[in-house]
Amino acid sequence: MLLTGMYAAVTADRIPYKNPTDEEFPILAWYSVLPESNLTPQRYAELRNAGFNISFSHFASAAQAAEGLKACKGTGVKLMMMCPEMEANTAKVVNRFKDDEMVAGWFLRDEPTAHGFKALREFRDRVYEADRNHTVYLNLLPSLVSAEALGTKDYEEYVQRFVDEVALPQISYDFYPIVEEGGKTYVRPSFYENLETVRNVAARNGMPFWAFVLSTAHDPYPTPTSVHMRLEAFSALAYGAQCIQYFTYWTPERTVWNFHNAPVAKDGRRTHVYYLVKELNNEIRNLTWVFLGAKAVNVGHTGKELPLGTRQPEQLPAPFSKIEADGQGLLISHLENGTKHFLMIVNRDIDNAQNVEIEKTGKVRKVLPDGTQRKIRAKEEQRLTLEPGGYVIYRFD
Secondary structure, X not given: OOOOOOOOOOOOOOOOOOOOOOXXXXXXXXXXXXXXXXXXXXXXXXXXXXXXXXXXXXXXXXXXXXXXXXXXXXXXXXXXXXXXXXXXXXXXXXXXXXXXXXXXXXXXXEOOOHHHHHHHHHHHHHHHHHOOOOEEEEEEXXXXXXXXXXXXXXXXXXXXXXXXXXXXXXXXXXXXXXXXXXXXXXXXXXXXXXXXXXXXXXXHOOOOEEEEEEOOEEOOEOOOOHHHHHXXXXXXXXXXXXXXXXXXXXXXXXXXXXXXXXXXXXXOOEOXXXXXXXXXXXXXHHOHHHHOOOEEEEEEEOOOOOOOOOOOOOOOOOOEEEEEEOOOOEEEXXXXXXXXXXXXXXXXXXXOOEXXXXXXXXXXXXXXXXXXXXXXXXXXXXXXXXXXXXXXXXXXX
């Protein structure tokens, strides 16, 4: 496993993190292949074709979950398991499925407040009494929710109390940053502040975190574009995220939020978003050797106005001495993965390209989107253009 030993510092009651997809980078689909008639090998192969390796379908019963496990065999897609019976009859459900090689883990509940942590810990304990070989998973609320509603003094306390009181192997949270209001599409100011908080809590507790990409339009979120999804994914990866999750894969039937334009429409047809997601996921998979197991040892931002909760880079790692842009500003991350070191630069602007000036000494290697590397001399590529939401990665020793 590429993550063995990476997150060894755990509390006495927290099981060490284990990548549920072994040596692949985890890419999870929320509201995935929907029951009943669509629980077929063809539908899971279609999901895999889009680059996913974990499916989370919200099964209505244990019987449906069994059908899903049967259908996904041989497709390369594992299932994050949940069904209504699991909470009330935990041992029975977990023991029924725990030896199936297609199980990725067990889902508890979505977006709890701190008031629910005690019950979730008890639920977690019941799962672990039956199975300690698979991860247990839930998803936290974003920092957009008030501290009063969270039941804590602030968002950082909420995340830390989750770590202490529920004690799962990873932190997962959702934050959908790109909204459309009054005819204007923009990135919510607290997007990077939420990343900062989760990264800091995860780092001091010796555990990874999982992040989200929004892949379905609903009020007030616009139809996902390639730029929007790439900004969300590669910003999270620059902060060290160890799983990228998509909300949603299949368009939900709910009418409250006006869901539309997910990768798969309500009637089961692929939309244009399916192909955008496929391209993005293939790129992430090409870069598995960069991101899987990586730690963001230093993250900073440039620009006249820094995003909320962020700071300028403390110090650029040698051989880099200067990185500047002529626009809104950049996200700059020093990633460490075993003995490998990477500098990742992300254009935070979703509307405009930025011209970037880079000063460096000695040779570095540029990591291309297909996962290959190209040697760059000190005087080469001192100026480059990053498209909106675009990124560049350099490897150095």
